Amino acid sequence: MLQSTLATKTSKENPKDEHALNAQLLVRAGYVDKVLAGVYAYLPLGTIVLRKIEQIVREEMDRVGGQEIFMSSLHPKENWIATGRWESLDALFKLTSRYDNEYALGATHEEEVVPLMGKFIRSYRDLPFAVYQIQTKFRDEPRAKSGLLRGREFRMKDMYSFHTNTTDLDTYYSRVIEAYRAVFSRLGLDAILTEASGGSFSKLSHEFQVVTETGEDTIFYCKQCDKAVNKEISDRGLCMTCGAVGAPLRASEVGNIFKLGTKYTDPFDCSFTDEHGASVRAVMGCYGIGTSRLMGTIAEVTADEKGLAWPESVAPFSVHLLALPGKKADIAATIMTRVRSLYDQLTAKGNAVLFDDRDVSAGEKFADSDLLGVPLRAVVSEKTLASNSVEVKERKSSDARLVTIDQFLSR
């Protein structure tokens, strides 16, 4: 799109109410805007990035047989009473209507998905299956912090699998681990499989952790096993596999998976009839990925002192085209004609191009380009046109090179 028509602008100043790098850069570059502590609005650029992240997650969940659904955010109180979490989950947002009815805002969806899918679980022939959704979650966090890494309203993919027995759950659980690896790999992240506490869900769980100082978790990483253990279950940092002492690292948890067993099928009596005619409780697993936290984490770990630097897979555009028309009116007109034509051709070939056609200084265009973090920058000026070229530079590289327009178009 044309940068002159982009609905947002960049800012030179860091917002004073943001301390975390991801939030400072995302706000300055106009990807998001803070609404409340831990609550952000997604602007045009941020919406594209979030959507690209969620599409990658969606594709990998589909690949392991997940069926996408979309549950409600407004929940009946009774479901949360049934599991005891109306009282025990401190972070649950509760609200009272003008008719004095009480509701919960969805902090997670076990209380919804079990009664919902339980309506269709009758026979062992109906199992296994997995359903997932990508949705906004609400958690009344006592302390929102670190920009997009810990919000009170945030985006999450949550998948729930239903099985006839724990062996079948174990098999599927392993497949999801591989699906998660694929997600993080496509997002350009090095996510470490980490053994962790199951919290209120189960004895143990697995997390995927991305190493960053802004992260809230401390993990002990074992190089030999390429695995880690969360400090919450191992104060001494011993590897759960080989027993070696791991290196302590700060990390951001971008995924978390649990074997729930019958913890949630019990209270809702979610059962099926087995081959022998007996009624058996269904067994569950649940699998979360915080997609808005992922956006913050990617921003955080890829940024440099000049700004954001998105990996191609989630970047809002693949090419940032800068026109530097210069001061001579006749030459400037020629340059703008040529660069508009180049923009049209790139777009026609399916490139997502951000075209800086604004009438601002070259320095401002370069600075904005670095801040926005589009993976490839292409500059057209009097100099480059003299050799019928564009100057190309990867955001993460400091070397620019001249490439002929034909080569650039056929890259």
Place this chain on the structure above:
RNA sequence: CGGGCUGUCGUAUACCGGUAGUACGCUUGGUUUGGGACCAAGUAGACUGGGUUCGAUUCCCAGCAGCCCGACCA
């Protein structure tokens, strides 16, 4: 939820118990144009509620909001 810090033009900041200044932004005009250009003019501000005081943006109290540390959490 405990502890600490902070609330001033759109943004970032300064000063002050006596009519609030600077920079950026924005508007207009002119000069500029390969790393956030320059000149001129204009634009716009003290979180809310109490209290002290002749007078409060400044001091005190409360509320609200934000940030940081801790506890908690995807």
